Amino acid sequence: SSELTQDPSVSVALGQTVRITCQGDTLRTYYANWYQQKPGRAPVLVIYGKNKRPSGIPDRFSGSDSGHTASLTITGAQAEDEADYYCNSRDSSGKHWVFGRGTKLTVL
Amino acid sequence: QITLKESGPTLVKPTQTLTLTCTFSGFSLSSSGVAVGWIRQPPGKALEWLSVVYWDDDKAYSPSLEGRLTITKDTSRNQVVLTMTNMDPADTGTYFCAFRSTLGDVFDMWGQGTMVIVSS
Numbered sequence: 001s002s003e004l005t006q007d008p009s010v011s012v013a014l015g016q017t018v019r020i021t022c023q024g025d026t027l028r029t030y031y032a033n034w035y036q037q038k039p040g041r042a043p044v045l046v047i048y049g050k051n052k053r054p055s056g057i058p059d060r061f062s063g064s065d066s067g068h069t070a071s072l073t074i075t076g077a078q079a080e081d082e083a084d085y086y087c088n089s090r091d092s093s094g095k096h097w098v099f100g101r102g103t104k105l106t107v108l
Numbered sequence: 109q110i111t112l113k114e115s116g117p118t119l120v121k122p123t124q125t126l127t128l129t130c131t132f133s134g135f136s137l138s139s140s141g142v143a144v145g146w147i148r149q150p151p152g153k154a155l156e157w158l159s160v161v162y163w164d165d166d167k168a169y170s171p172s173l174e175g176r177l178t179i180t181k182d183t184s185r186n187q188v189v190l191t192m193t194n195m196d197p198a199d200t201g202t203y204f205c206a207f208r209s210t211l212g213d214v215f216d217m218w219g220q221g222t223m224v225i226v227s228s
Contacts, residue, residue, distance in 0.1 A: 033214040035155075042204055042221055043155065048214040086155050090213070095168045097145070097157040097215075 002026055002091035004100035011106040012077045020072045020103045022087030030090040032070030034063060037084045037102075046085075047072055074105075082107045110134035112144075112205050112219035119225050120195050126224060130188040130205030137163055137183050143208040144188040145215055146179070150201035160208070161188055197226045 206215035
């Protein structure tokens with residue numbers, strides 16, 4: 001299967017650490033990318049490849065991989081981190097992309 | 109500075125063909141390794157990848173929508189056009205174009221998106 005599975009929602013207390021996971025068979029072969037999307041806005045890339053952060057993304061965002069699971073960790077979550085987070089990778093053919101169904105992060 | 113902007117009709121009728129244009133600046137789609145893709149998002153739902161065109165004119169389509177989609181690039185005009193035939197109300201949503209640079213195998217810059225409503 002080329003599906004990417006994410007928990008629908010996760011919550012974290014302000015300033016605490018939260019991990020958002022993405023599971024899929026293709027993650028054994030391909031890295032996951034992570035996007036943050038706030039209401040009414042386009043997605044913003046926060047982590048790509050092997051734990052790489054685009055310019056301008058705070059270093060509290062990090063990524064990791066283990067087997068068929070990719071994780072996005074926010075260390076010291078801030079109020080502005082409240083958003084939907086999507087993982088994205090290649091499918092089993094390597095020609096197409098797939099997205100997870102997204103995880104809604106609530107910062108309490 | 110890289111920018112992308114989607115344009116097209118806001119309202120289309122069922123069975124009609126949708127034509128969306130992505131106009132970009134700050135890069136050339138003839139540069140080795142780059143690509144432009146389309147992704148959509150129904151209201152309140154997840155992102156769905158649709159199609160991509162590469163600098164060498166290689167193309168790929170979502171298996172679930174292949175047959176309805178056609179993607180083309182016009183390098184001289186800095187545009188990528190996506191057509192989707194036989195539109196259905198289930199195709200309602202925001203359509204984004206996005207740029208894959210040589211940063212990695214990832215769409216690292218996105219347009220603001222354009223809303224498309226399919227209704228009679």
